[in-house]
Amino acid sequence: MTDAWAPDILGHPFAQLTLHLGTDDEGQVVATLVRRLPTLWARLTGPLRDVDVLYVHGWSDYFFQSDLAGMWADLGARFFALDLRKYGRSLREGQTPGYVHDLTKYDEDIAAALTAMGSRAGRRLVLLGHSTGGLVLSLWAHRHPDAAAALILNSPWLEFQLGAVGRRAIQPLVSARARFDPRGGQMGTDYGFYSRAQREIGSIPTTAGFVQKWRPDRAFSTHPGWLHAIMTGHREVEAGLKLTCPVLVLLSARSVSPLVWSEAMTSADAVLVVDEIARASLKLGDLVTVARIDGAIHDVFLSSPEPRRQALRVTRRWAVGVLTASE
Numbered sequence: 001m002t003d004a005w006a007p008d009i010l011g012h013p014f015a016q017l018t019l020h021l022g023t024d025d026e027g028q029v030v031a032t033l034v035r036r037l038p039t040l041w042a043r044l045t046g047p048l049r050d051v052d053v054l055y056v057h058g059w060s061d062y063f064f065q066s067d068l069a070g071m072w073a074d075l076g077a078r079f080f081a082l083d084l085r086k087y088g089r090s091l092r093e094g095q096t097p098g099y100v101h102d103l104t105k106y107d108e109d110i111a112a113a114l115t116a117m118g119s120r121a122g123r124r125l126v127l128l129g130h131s132t133g134g135l136v137l138s139l140w141a142h143r144h145p146d147a148a149a150a151l152i153l154n155s156p157w158l159e160f161q162l163g164a165v166g167r168r169a170i171q172p173l174v175s176a177r178a179r180f181d182p183r184g185g186q187m188g189t190d191y192g193f194y195s196r197a198q199r200e201i202g203s204i205p206t207t208a209g210f211v212q213k214w215r216p217d218r219a220f221s222t223h224p225g226w227l228h229a230i231m232t233g234h235r236e237v238e239a240g241l242k243l244t245c246p247v248l249v250l251l252s253a254r255s256v257s258p259l260v261w262s263e264a265m266t267s268a269d270a271v272l273v274v275d276e277i278a279r280a281s282l283k284l285g286d287l288v289t290v291a292r293i294d295g296a297i298h299d300v301f302l303s304s305p306e307p308r309r310q311a312l313r314v315t316r317r318w319a320v321g322v323l324t325a326s327e
Helices: 040-045 066-074 103-116 132-143 163-180 193-201 224-239 274-281 305-324
Strands: 014-024 027-036 051-056 078-083 124-130 150-154 247-252 288-293
Touching (some): 014 103, 027 066, 027 103, 051 066, 051 132, 078 103, 103 132, 124 132, 132 150, 247 305
Parallel strands (some): 247 288
Antiparallel strands (some): 014 027, 027 078
8 A cells, every 4th residue: 555656855856655564563664765757858868767776775864865866867767765664754653763673574665665666667676775775675686686687785784893703703692682672772882973974074964855853863772673683684695695686885995983083984984894894795796896985984975075976976887887788
């Protein structure tokens, strides 16, 4: 069941559609699809006019990156972004923000989105995921071979910050807590520095399209059931996914400690250990391109102007090259 397309908080030319996914122990569950369609000229002449892009956000996040959508629309692609259940536009009163106990639950969100995107006869699907969304889409593409023509990952959370050895050491404890206290509390490690870095470089919008309660300065509280689901995904990536589509992974050139504020946070990844992610990326498939963007932060498309432009250039050139190459 879906509602009708309605104006989105980002304003014209964006629209949103509520996707009804049933109920769980916290009530009604929905996802929200946002679209940005190309102009008639771009639909007729753009090099990617037969492409549909589906974007999935990261943890404690939602879609608001209008410039990114505009880039794809200028290439002739239909751009769609999915606010997953219990995030952003899909978060309802009384729900635990971002909580799932199994990442495969998002198959329902993605299936509903693909249906709502309309007839895709003769069209190709490009998946674009940031951070946790990159992990979700990588696993989805693994379970749905040949569904996507390409996968683009923006600082995907493919491995735990302590690395594979650290993850294996603490996973039994996390799994035990997930069984007996899945929504229990955990010690937070976000001190708001990542949000501060984005404010300092001016990448956080000041328009009505940005809703801070959907993307708080300090990330949503995490819970053992959710962390168990994430670590299970990391374990799957470590075992190798063997994706059949080409993959582009965008990362900052360096990481910085998230525990103490420094100006380096405005030009490095203060969330993930990018060298660990680069290594894990090679487990995704046989055709993986890793692009390291000097000066980028965790969301490379929210970096300061020059690394942001570089990330968009790399993405555009790679996508057009891969998707228009002759057989």
